[in-house]
Amino acid sequence: MAFELPDLPYAHDALASKGMSKETLEYHHDLHHKAYVDNGNKLIAGTEWEGKSLEDIITGTYQSGSVAQSGIFNNISQLWNHNQFWEMMGPGDSKIPGEVEKALTDSFGSVDDFHSEFAAAGAGQFGSGWAWLVKDKDGGLKVTKTENGVNPVCFGQTALLGCDVWEHSYYIDYRNKRPAYLDNFLKNLVNWENVASRM
Numbered sequence: 001m002a003f004e005l006p007d008l009p010y011a012h013d014a015l016a017s018k019g020m021s022k023e024t025l026e027y028h029h030d031l032h033h034k035a036y037v038d039n040g041n042k043l044i045a046g047t048e049w050e051g052k053s054l055e056d057i058i059t060g061t062y063q064s065g066s067v068a069q070s071g072i073f074n075n076i077s078q079l080w081n082h083n084q085f086w087e088m089m090g091p092g093d094s095k096i097p098g099e100v101e102k103a104l105t106d107s108f109g110s111v112d113d114f115h116s117e118f119a120a121a122g123a124g125q126f127g128s129g130w131a132w133l134v135k136d137k138d139g140g141l142k143v144t145k146t147e148n149g150v151n152p153v154c155f156g157q158t159a160l161l162g163c164d165v166w167e168h169s170y171y172i173d174y175r176n177k178r179p180a181y182l183d184n185f186l187k188n189l190v191n192w193e194n195v196a197s198r199m
Contacts, residue, residue: 001051002041005034006083014091019184024172032168033082040075047072054080055153062154077149081130085164090191097196107141114143119182121145122165131182133161135199160198161190 008014008029013022044050049057054076061073096104101111108114114133122131125145132144134157141160144152152159163169163185170181 003037003054003079005029005037006086008086010091015089015189018091018094018188019173020089020189021173024169027172028164028168029082029086033079036075036079036082040072040079043068043072043075049076054083058151058153062150074149077151077153080153081149081151081162081164084159084162087194088161088191089185089189090194092191092193094188094190094192096192100192100196100199103141103199108143115183115186117143118161118163118186119179122163122182123179125165128166131163131165132157132159133195134158135160158198160195 008025012025012029015025016022044052044057049060049072052060057072057076058080061069061076064070064073096111104111104114108117118131118133121143122145125131125147127147129145129147130149130151132146132152134142134144134152136142137156144157146152146154151162163182165178165182170178174181174184
């Protein structure tokens, strides 16, 4: 069964008052995300990966060394990343639930220290990639960054929060000001209830 582009969990203009425009979501979801879905489906058709889960394909093709497999990995991992990304944002209240605030404070010293570390990871990712808050295999929380479409699934980690730092994610609204985009993401866009559900 082919993968499908999921609908956004909110209207295209739902995040506009929080710093992510309707135009960005139209380009990012309707064009970029759709391209990963379409290309991924074409690349896995007739292969051993057809009918497998996104996670199985990601772990099975990560660092395979084969050009064909790397094409599958790039598209399928980005399909998975974007499926998570839309859910990790929302138009609602940006208040952090108590259990998440405690976990961040226990792991990073304070919520502000977490913000600083996450924003630095995203700003410091050279070229395209992602910044992540993950639950590691030992249950601890940490901030990571990955290049291109690599994600926490590749390392057996649970993605709690991810921010896309490819230019198509922010260039319409922020031009080349990636740090400003990351600061706004953390302060206004994160759906902290979704983060809590992943913990």
